[in-house]
Amino acid sequence: xxxxxxxxxxxxxxxxxxxxxxxxxxxxxxxxxxxxxxxxxxxxxxxxxxxxxxxxxxxxxxxxxxxxxxxxxxxxxxxxxxxxxxxxxxxxxxxxxxxxxxxx
Numbered sequence: 001x002x003x004x005x006x007x008x009x010x011x012x013x014x015x016x017x018x019x020x021x022x023x024x025x026x027x028x029x030x031x032x033x034x035x036x037x038x039x040x041x042x043x044x045x046x047x048x049x050x051x052x053x054x055x056x057x058x059x060x061x062x063x064x065x066x067x068x069x070x071x072x073x074x075x076x077x078x079x080x081x082x083x084x085x086x087x088x089x090x091x092x093x094x095x096x097x098x099x100x101x102x103x104x
Contacts, residue, residue, distance in 0.1 A: 033060055
């Protein structure tokens, strides 16, 4: 799961899906960017019985680079679903574009 929450008026860690809920739903990796998404990383990390990892990135370029590395490192090219979620303020379409360029 990739999330972004920044200085938009409606942004908060809870309305972008929250990290704790992601951990409870079986999300294996959480990649986050934006000041407000730090709360989601903390919530994910503090969720009991979560076996995944959560990382916060200061900018989208670093997030995209790490996400691409994670995809390359998948075991046996296992199928992966990626949910990109964020406020319009964060312009998360940049992540989708980077992923699409990697695939093609």
